[in-house]
Structures are given as C-alpha cells and as structure tokens.
Amino acid sequence: MRVEEGFQPIPYPEDNPYTSDPVLPALLRRTLPPNAFNEIEPDLVRLGADVITTIRAMGSGNRVAPPSLIQYDQWGRRVDELETSEGWRDLKAVSQKEGLPGIFYERKYQEHSRTYGFAKMMLMVGDSHEVFCPLSMTDGTARVIELIGNKEMKEKILPRLISRDPSFAFTSGQWMTERPGGSDVSQTETTATSTGKTNPFGPQYTLNGFKWFSSATDSHISVALARTGPPTAGSRGLSLFLVPLRLPLLRSPTDPVPPSTSNNIFVHRMKNKIGTQILPTAELSLESSEAYLIGTLNQGIKNISPVLNITRLWSATASIGGLRKCLAIATAFARVRKINGQTVLLQDSPLHVSQLASINLTYRALVHLTFGVVGLLGKVECGVASEGEERRLRVLTPIAKAFAAEKACHGMEEAMTALGGAGYMEENGFGRQIRDSLVEKIWEGTTTVLALDLARAAQDPKTLNAFVSWAKDVVSSCPQALQIQMQQPLEVLNEAIVELSGSFGRPIGTLIPRPALMVTGYIASSAFLLEHAIWAYTVGDAARDTDIEVFSRWVLEGGTAAAIDDLRRAKEGTEGRVKANLAMVFGEAARAKL
Template identity: 25%
Template sequence: MIAYQAPLKDLKFVLYDLLHYEQHYQNLSKSSALTRDDIDAIMVEAAKFSQQVIAPLNRVGDEQGCQWHPDGVTTPDGFKEAYQQYIANGWPLLAVPEAYGGQGLPESLSMVVSEMISAACVSWSGYPGLTHGAINTLMKHGTKWQQQTLLPKLVSGQWTGTMCLTESHCGSDLGQLRTKAVANSKGTYNITGTKTFISCGEHDVAENIVHIVLARIKDAPSGTAGLSLFAIPKILPSQTGELGQRNQVRCGSIEHKMGVHGFVTCEMNFEEAEGYLIGEPNKGLACMFTFMNFARITTAMQGVIHAEIAYQGALPYAKERLSMRSLSGTKNPTGPADPIIVHPDVRRMLMTIKAIAEGSRSLVYFASQHLDIAEYSENTKAKEGAEQLLSLITPICKGFLTELGVEAANLGLQVLGGHGYIRELGMEQNVRDSRISTIYEGTTGIQALDLLGRKVLGSRTKLLQPLLKSLFDYARSLQRHQSMCWCVAPLNEALQIWQSCTATVADSAVGDADEVGAAAHDYLMISGYAMLAYLWARMASVAEHKMADGCLDESFYRAKIHTAQFYFKRILPRIYTHNAALRSGASVLMGLDADDLQLNS
C-alpha cells in the first residue's frame, strides 16, 4: 500500500517561493499577525494528523465501505474516532471567522490542510469537507436565528452539513426539480421530495446533519427561477440550539459505487420535513452558488491529490522494480535486470504525473490566494478583480484539473503494470477513487459550458481580457532573462491560441448556438493547458533564481526546471490538437440525425 507522505517541500515552494503567501497574508486585514512560523506549524501538525490518523483509514474505508440500516448508516472502522480527534484538535475552526467561533484564518490555509487530509484518505475527507460550504452559505445568506442556532455546532464540527440538489430524473438540470416546500403555521416550511447522490447525507460520525436543500415553494415560477433554499436539520434544534426531536428526514438507500467506498452517497427522503428558508423565496440557486463555487475549488484539489498519490506510489516502485536492460547500456550490473525507471516510456509516465501534480497544485493555490483577496481585502479594486478572476478560473480548476488527475491516476497504475491492476499496492483504488471527481459538482462538460458560454462569451470576453493581458505581460517580461528564453515562444503561442479560438467561437456562435457546446470541452482544455504553461514558467523562473543564489537543495530546484521544460515540450503541445478539434465546428458532431445513431446489432 502507498504510505502517504505530505509533500511539505513542494507545498512550501508553492506557498512561499512562487506565490509569496507570507507577504500575501500580511496584506490581508484578517491575517496581519500570521507569520511563516505560524504557517509552518499548522502544516507540520496537519501532516502528522494526515499521515498518522487519516492515512491508515484509506484501505479500511475501501474494503469495508458504508453500511445502510433502517435507522441510519454506519461508516468504516475508525472513521468516527478519527472525526472526533479532528474536532478535538480544532481543525474545523481554522478558516471560520472569529465572530462565529472560528480562528479567522485565510481560506487558502484551510486548503493546505484539506489537501493533506484528502490525499491521506479522500473518502474520510468528505465528512468534514461539505460542512464548510454549509457554513459559508449560512454566514452569507442565513437569518440571525439560523446563524445563532445552527452555526455554532457546524463550526465546531459537532454537526455536519450536506448539499442536496439533484433528483433522479433531472441530474444537473435543476430546473426540473420536484421537491416541494409548503409554508406552515410555525413560520417555517414543510419540505417533501427525494434527493439522490447526496454526499454524507446520513452517517454516524457526528450527532446531527444539516441539509442545505433546493425546493420549490407552492405556486413558484417554473424552472430555476422558482427554486428556494432551505436548511433542514436531521434532528431539529430547540430554541437554545440543543438537540430536540427527529425531523422527517430518512436515508432511503446508499449507492454502491465504483470508488470512494468509505464516503457515503445517499438517497434522501424528505417527508414534510421542517425546514428554514435561507435568503429570499425563489432566489435559492443564487444562494446555493456560495456553496457550489467553494465545492468546485475543493473538488479541483482532488485532481491534485490523485496525481500526488499516483506519483508517491509509482516513483518508489519504478526505482525498485527490475525488468529488462536499459536500451543505452546496463545500469545495474550487479543485478539480473535494470530498474524500470531507466526506460524512457516509464520516465514519460513518471514525468507526466509529476508535471500534473505540481502544476495542478500551483493552480489551486493560485485560485485560493484570490479566494482570500475576494473575502478579506480592504482594497475595493483588488477585491473586485479577485472576484472576477475566480469567476473565470473556477470552472477551469474544477473541470481541467480533475481530468488531469484521472489521467495521472491511470498512469500511476500503468507504471506498476500487473501489480498496479491488483488491489495489493493501492494504485487501482486511486484510479477508482479519482473517477468521480470529473462528475460531481458539475461534470467536465458543464464546467466547460460555464467557462465558455457564461463567463467568456456571456461577459463579451470582459472577464477573460484582464487575465490574458497579465499572462502576455508576464511572457514579455521573460524575454529579459536569457535562461528563460526557451519558454517564451511556446507560452506566447499558447496564449495566442487561447485568444484566437475565443474569437473564432464568438463569431461562429452568432449563426449557430451549438457551436458553443461543440467547442466548450476543447476550449476548457486549451484554457487549462495555457494556465499551467504560465505557472510552470513562473516556477521555472523562481527555481532559476534560487539556483543562481546558491540554494541548499539544488536537486529540488533542478528537478523543478526540468519538469517545466518537460511540460512545455511534452504536454503543452496537446493544445494544438484541441485547437484543431475546436475549429472543426459543430457539424462534425451534430451532422447525423439522432435516429441515424444506432447500435450495431
């Protein structure tokens, strides 16, 4: 099995060397006292907790899974105890404002902890993970009573939260929702309906669960314009916030899934369950996006962690496994064969995984930095700029990085060959666990449509232009550094492709709206590869400076530069294929009538 080790060296490189987080925190009104020593101490403790407490649960969770009973769901051995330790250590309080009982630290620092915990056991991480989104939703949109009654227990971790959106007949088309809400004499609502694919909708790790639920009030408009948002506790709180009577909320069944077996996914039945309206009637989807946007960034992190796990499993194996001789001459003369790491194709896979893991990490923390600015900056212009950038790059992070995470997980298994395909070493579990990340919180196709249709074309490219300008400006600045000239032309060309294909789709969509849908996936991938090219150029530049200054860990920075060069030469060229596919237009996809597409039987 993979013995997870927190990648503290690379985390510190990204936080301090690349993104200058220490100075970033000093610039935030809420974090002026946060020093590098504080950040390091939090990371070290999170690494210990992840490695010693959470990582041992990964195999247990996969093998035991969750068990449904008429009175509830039990989680795998050790999950509940680890959650109690998580609460006792104060981890849920990290990024919650002090006004609500939290520690008031930046969201990005919580992301660092989340990466380590998720990589140690992605199934376990789901139980506390969704609660943070419920907290944010209630903080921004809840009534004073809801905040006073529900938030203290959610913040402490005594209660957990869920997000109840979809139903079996509609998937991501939330306008078709049938769950109904009827006002009652108590000033609350009775909610009736069935929700499917609900993450952590029922479990035994916490004493209560607060469901954040979309439903339609009687006589509300059809479609998404008629949706309202409700908080529905499993156990209703008393006026003082203590547990009262059981609400009419039941778990009808749990799903039997491909992966993440320790992470319960439920069908939830609401039978005139009492719920509290969050925000205004018929404005539920707008409130829900507070939850969903945070969830999409945390899901993007899963692309990082599945690539990291693949690398941690594949690299040691490739160094130890002996098979055949090197094509360029024997490398292990005292052994019967050479280690497979000497073979170019194995090195191709390892370098691809490494480039994905480290590049994806840089993009997630780049986004997290702007989450901080949007939330805490006192500079109005900087705050607005961060909000606009996040609006644009959130679908790139979620859609693109999870696709790369699945690719990396598959490559990690491939490095191990037959030993990867069996359960013993844990690589096949990583593949199974990774696969859901491209589906939930909006599939890759939905993220692509959000990016191209709503964010880029919907803003008439006003959201995209500031980002592209800053990336072009950075590429231009590299021309002054001889050692970085190798990446200037390909970075510029990638940005020009991103810019030109935007104009191409905008023009073609005027005559046929299907052109947007046909181009969306390739556009997302072009955007993602271009963003990683920018960040890999920055990482290589930082490493060059460190090397020139006589750094202590020269091999680390040398590997960073070489991985950047690998990315530019071996991965970035994929952008040309996506560009060609995008420009082929909608007709090649939509040319056949649906009736012409038949099974060959």
C-alpha cells in the same frame, strides 16, 4: 520451494508526504508571507508524519466499511438507522481537529488561511476515504450562513460547522440532485410550503420531494433547493433552505439522540457506487419535513452558489491529492525495485524515470492551477481581491475542478502501471484511489456542465478579459533572458490565448464549450507554472532550472497544441460535424433527422 525461500521483494518505504512533495513546499514558500510560512510549515511536516502513521491506520483493515441501513425494527416500525464504520467517524473527527473547515473561518492568516487549509487537505485526502465530501459541504454551508444567514444561524449553527471539537461540531449535506434533471436543477420537483410560522432560524416551511443523491447522509443538517415558485419559472422559482436531519436540532449533550425519522426524512435506499463506498450516499424522501428559508425567496441558485464554488475547489484538491499519493507510491517503488537480473534500480532506468517524470509534470501543473485558484478564493473572502481577481475566480473555479479531474485520473493509472503487477493489487491502495477519484469527474458538475458554466461566465466580455489580461501580463512579466530561453513554449501559450479570446462570441458554437474549457485549463495551469518559474529564476532558487523545464514541457508536451486544434475544429464546420457525430453514435438514420 517454500514461500519464505528464494527472492524476497523489498517493500517500498513512503516518505513524509509534505517534505517529499516535489511541488508544495516551494509553492507555499513563494505564495505565503514569510512569517506565515514559518508558522505553517512545521504543522504540515507534523501532519505529514501523522498521515502515514496514525491517520492511515484509522482507515485500514476492517476499521472502515460501507455504511449499512436498517429501515425497520423488529416490530415493523420505520426507523431508517444509518450505521457508519468506526474508521469513517474517526477520520472525520481527526479532520475536524486539524481545522477543516475551521481554519478557513478562524482566518488567523487572513487570505492565506485558504491555502493553509487546502494544503492540509491535500496531504490527507489519499488516506481519508472521502470524509472531505461532507466537510466540503460543511465549509460551503458555513460560508452561506456567514454571508446571508440570520443572527440566530450565525450564533448557533455557524460555530458548530467550523468547530474543531468533534463532539460539538456539525457536518452538513447539500441536496440538489433530483430524478428529472440531474445537474439541471430547473427541473426540481421538491416543493416548499410556508407554515406561516417564524422559527428563530428563519421563516419556517415544510418540504416535500425526493432527493436522488444525498452525499453525507449522516450529517446533522443539509442545505436544499426546493420550489417556491411555479414549475414554469424553472430555476428562478427555487429557494434555499436549511434542513435539520433530526428534531430538535439543538439539544443538550445529555439528551437522547432523536430518531432518524424525527423530521420526516426517510431513506429509500443506499447508493451502490463503484467507488466512495465508505461515504454514505442515499436516496431520500422528504414528507412535510421542517426547514428554514435562507436568504431571499426565489433566489436559491444565487444563494447556494458559495456552496458550489467552494466544493468545486475541494473536489479539485481531492483530485490532486489522490494523484499525489499514487505518484508517491510509484516514486518510492522505483527506489527499491531492481530489474535486469537485480542489477539496476528502476530509478536508474531512464525509460522508467521518463514515465514517472510525465506523471510528475501533470501533478505539478495541477497543483499550481488548483492552489492559484484557492489563493484567489482566500482574497475574495477576505475582501482584498481586485475586481479583476474576482472575475478571474469566476472563470477559474469550474476550470480547476474539471481540468484537475480530467488529468489526475489518467496520471493515477500511469502511476499504477509503473509498479507492474504489484500496482494492480488492492493492498497498495491504487484501486480505491482511482475508483474514488473517478467521481470527481461527476460531483459538482461534469466536465460538460462546467464547460457550459464557463461559457456563461465568458459571455461577459469584462470577465473573459480579466482572465486573458492576467495571462498576458504573466507572459509579459517574464525577464528578457528568460523569454529568449523559453521562446517556443511562450509562443504556443500566446497562440492559445489568442485562440481562446475569439471563442465566446454570440451565438457561441454548439461544440465550442468543452474544448474551450480545456484550452482555458492549459492556459491557466501554464500561466501559474510560469509565475513560479519567473519567481525561481528571479530569486535564484536552487530548483529554478527544473521549474523552467516544467513550464516548457507542460506547454510543449502536456497537450496544449492538441487542445488548440480541438478548439479550432469545433469552430469550423459545426453543422457537418454534429451530423457526423450523430451518425457515428446512433446510425445513419439519426443524421437524416437533423
């Protein structure tokens, strides 16, 4: 039989990612002022059409390829020329034109500008080949300069970081990770030495060290931590610097581009990663590289914190954006694929739809969680947040990043299996999406690192109470009739709140932070879903029954009870469990050493 003969599978048509999304339109309608929503939604509809046409085409075929590094020219001179693909450059440019990260600093919609910009990112991320990695760090660097940069930085660097003109715009990297400590920056080896000179951008230093991960190696500038105090000072001896990748940093558009090594930054090698392969990530050495102090000396951790907080929310949005695309493919496939002798569409098979509904449930919970935190960030940046909201943002930023990464990857795998063998083919994009999304469990802090960050925040009773009080207030705001209807899930949610409230006493148990993070994630996502269900019920929204069902199922079937049990086990018999863990992993001899 010729391949053209016999049964021909029907390709699945993908709908506009905004108009077909099961969560985003209603969430925006609830959280945005009517005038802002009426202006923003047409732009999102337009962008959705662009995503599945022109933007997707930019990243297709041989237009995207891993970056290549030319370290030496034919005469043996060190040149370190980094070559990126046309598709990578075009995707970065179209994102800048769409206002990422410019929307956040134009603040046309005040605190809601964050919601608007992250909605655009979520629609694009599945087809963007990780260009939002450098743009997230660009956003974070812009915020640092906005907050503590000097006058010259604000006038000359900030406008480029937030520009919509790719020919003028800068992107920024963020260099923290080094070989001794990984996420533990207290072990930073890079040193900064004052030159005694003052550059218009600030006190001038030379940096010497080795950065083991430098995502966005093709950027114009980077922010970097370097040691200005003694090694014994740990993280208290670190300062924050702005590092030009080429010198001079500012030049006329007609001037030739300076050599890649013009600021004594040398690329040791490109990272060979399992995913994010289009994104240039390298090992760099700094050999008396020129840099400018940002903010106060020896306050580097505090000064770089806006970068970390912002990039963690970009990471969370990348996780849900990847899940969005995978779920959209699985849903579209179910509308055209027939089973049972070509007599029944998958969308008419209750068993198959049950699998899709489970993925959909996770997606809804993660979108409401992430955008709930994004909304808080917008309020804080615009100075309209209450003290409680500021404290809640401190708790929820690591939660959104870690919880979304943990849950989204499993959802993507389930969406892939919903296509059977067709899902395992590279052409549909599942493979790249899953590989790329796995890094979100690592970038900007692993789940364990973020669990420890949550534990530090929760040691302040006022901060933990701000979160717990909010969750209780959401539950108590539920109308009486709805409380009766949702009695069981509300009881489980209250049980989780009570269990979490007693988890961070001093000294905190060794095994508590990670299960506590997961319980916090379930509480937060459930509370945001409940807020939406209450709104839908109160206004009589057409989807109110679905929203009530989503909240109830997420609490009862999404894993909340299991997470509570994990936290309880972590509180009980810690010493015995630690010994048993050692024996399971490293053998009985390890148990005896403890």
